[in-house]
Amino acid sequence: MARTPFPQRGFTLIEVLVALLILSVLAATASKGIDAISTARQVADGSLKQTLRVQSVMTQLDADLSQVIDTQIVTGMQFDGANLRLTRRTSAGVQVVVWTVRERRLLRWASPETSRVGDLQAYWRTSNQLQGREVGTLVALNGVDQWQVYCFRNGSLSNCQSTGNVVRVPAPPAASGVTPGTGAGGTTGGTSGSTSGSTSGEGAVAALANREQLPQAVRSQLALGEGSGMAGVITRDMMLSPQP
Numbered sequence: 001m002a003r004t005p006f007p008q009r010g011f012t013l014i015e016v017l018v019a020l021l022i023l024s025v026l027a028a029t030a031s032k033g034i035d036a037i038s039t040a041r042q043v044a045d046g047s048l049k050q051t052l053r054v055q056s057v058m059t060q061l062d063a064d065l066s067q068v069i070d071t072q073i074v075t076g077m078q079f080d081g082a083n084l085r086l087t088r089r090t091s092a093g094v095q096v097v098v099w100t101v102r103e104r105r106l107l108r109w110a111s112p113e114t115s116r117v118g119d120l121q122a123y124w125r126t127s128n129q130l131q132g133r134e135v136g137t138l139v140a141l142n143g144v145d146q147w148q149v150y151c152f153r154n155g156s157l158s159n160c161q162s163t164g165n166v167v168r169v170p171a172p173p174a175a176s177g178v179t180p181g182t183g184a185g186g187t188t189g190g191t192s193g194s195t196s197g198s199t200s201g202e203g204a205v206a207a208l209a210n211r212e213q214l215p216q217a218v219r220s221q222l223a224l225g226e227g228s229g230m231a232g233v234i235t236r237d238m239m240l241s242p243q244p
Contacts, residue, residue: 050230057106057140058220062238064088064097065218070243073117074124076214077240079149079160085127087120096123099140102132106141106222109134143231146223151215160215214243 067088070076074096077086084099093115100107109130111123130137151160222234 047230054141054224054230054234058234058236060108060140061099061220062236064099065238065240068214068240069094070214071120073120076243077218079151081161082147083127083130084149085124087124094120096120096127098127098130100130100132101144101147104142104144104225105132105139106144106147107132107137108140109137111136141222141224143224143226144222145225146221148221150219150221152217152219153213153215157219160218214240216240 064086065077067090068077068086069089071087071094074087075085077084079085082101086097088095088097090113092113095113096111098107098109100109109127111126112119114120114123126134149160150157217237217239220234220236220238223232224234225231
């Protein structure tokens, strides 16, 4: 008796095409999922980096304000709506620092450290003529739409550009050097020298009879927009070091 052969079974062309279609749909879905995960990770990394950047900028601004010293040679701190100028104590003397907004960028410029009155006056004059390309200028933040600084004086918070914060102080003695003191407030003084060294600088010393009062604290409000990586308003309150 002859044996009947088993029937041969296989995939038809239609079954193969259906299987390929299903595999292509699964591959496309998986690819979109991987792209979404990768994009979300990049956005999260960018947001974290920008947050750390803003935090480091605010920390630097806080450090500058905490070391503000009234040398009685030039104004200790001044804000004109776009530029925050201040003198801060350093290990080697005094330094002029400017925070300014130019072309939606927050810039920081710092002068060389000095202990000489003439150099300090020259650096202060230079700080009023910055173009944003000087040596010592760093780009702190991009995408800054607006910057406002408020000053806390005598128990109230007001615009730093407002009037009525002028105090009268005696003119300092003739000096050839500026020596920041030690401690929380610090002191300024100088050694005996020529009178011309203290009166040079286009009447900087003469203007000390009427001088803007330093605030006890400062509130900074940065409005960040497109290009900053984190749109919104950043508010930071910072204390100035007590003055003698």
